[in-house]
Amino acid sequence: xxxxxxxxxxxxxxxxxxxxxxxxxxxxxxxxxxxxxxxxxxxxxxxxxxxxxxxxxxxxxxxxxxxxxxxxxxxxxxxxxxxxxxxxxxxxxxxxxxxxxxxxxxxxxxxxxxxxxxxxxxxxxxxxxxxxxxxxxxxxxxxxxxxxxxxxxxxxxxxxxxxxxxxxxxxxxxxxxxxxxxxxxxxxxxxx
Numbered sequence: 590x591x592x593x594x595x596x597x598x599x600x601x602x603x604x605x606x607x608x609x610x611x612x613x614x615x616x617x618x619x620x621x622x623x624x625x626x627x628x629x630x631x632x633x634x635x636x637x638x639x640x641x642x643x644x645x646x647x648x649x650x651x652x653x654x655x656x657x658x659x660x661x662x663x664x665x666x667x668x669x670x671x672x673x674x675x676x677x678x679x680x681x682x683x684x685x686x687x688x689x690x691x692x693x694x695x696x697x698x699x700x701x702x703x704x705x706x707x708x709x710x711x712x713x714x715x716x717x718x719x720x721x722x723x724x725x726x727x728x729x730x731x732x733x734x735x736x737x738x739x740x741x742x743x744x745x746x747x748x749x750x751x752x753x754x755x756x757x758x759x760x761x762x763x764x765x766x767x768x769x770x771x772x773x774x775x776x777x778x779x780x781x
Contacts, residue, residue: 611703615688615771618701621728625692625699634693640705643683652691654698657718657778658710663687664767689766697722697777702766706747710758711780717760720745721777728773740774 619626629635636652638661652659663681687704700707709718723745725737747763748754754761764774 611686611769611771615701615703618728618771618773619690621730621732622699622701624732626690629692635690637690638688638705640685640687642681642685646681646683648681652689653712654691654693656712658712659691659698660708660710661687661689662706662708664704664706687766694775697775700764700766700774700776701771702764702774703769703771705766706763707766708747708759708763709778714758716780717755717758719760719779719781720762720764721779723764723774723776726773726775734775736775 626635634654636654636659638650638652640647640650640661640663642648642663648663650661652661663685664687685704687702689700689702689705689707691707692699709720711718723740725740727735727737729735744765745762747765748759748761751761764776766772766774
């Protein structure tokens, strides 16, 4: 049986052994960028979403930044219109938990997340938002970014039903935090 815990990012959580492990890993990673988080909070350049599969169900959330709407959805499985495979929508594990923190930087956005898919819409509703560059990475003990591999192709293509995605205002691309261990991704966006 879990206990209710409080997070400094403004959400309560039902703690289980697995979620405690994931949140412990999250706090270790977030601790490496505490200065970035505090500066972003002071300047209004940060947002967060916390999602869970049940009790109460909260599988979608939105982070609003000045130029984009960042849509967050708990990882799921199922099929989209016309039988196309999907990575969002459909069925959700009642025990699933996911989260993401987004920090706007000069050259894009820094994300820390787990068990969440992230897509983007233009804040003004005009055009589409694509992913110009997505990199995995981590921060060393001094808080310096260490860039890892670049992600592309199937790693950022979340929707293959592009006709439906475009009708809904999406490019079909997004970020995939599908593993339970938290990870950092840095993304540069473009509008078209």
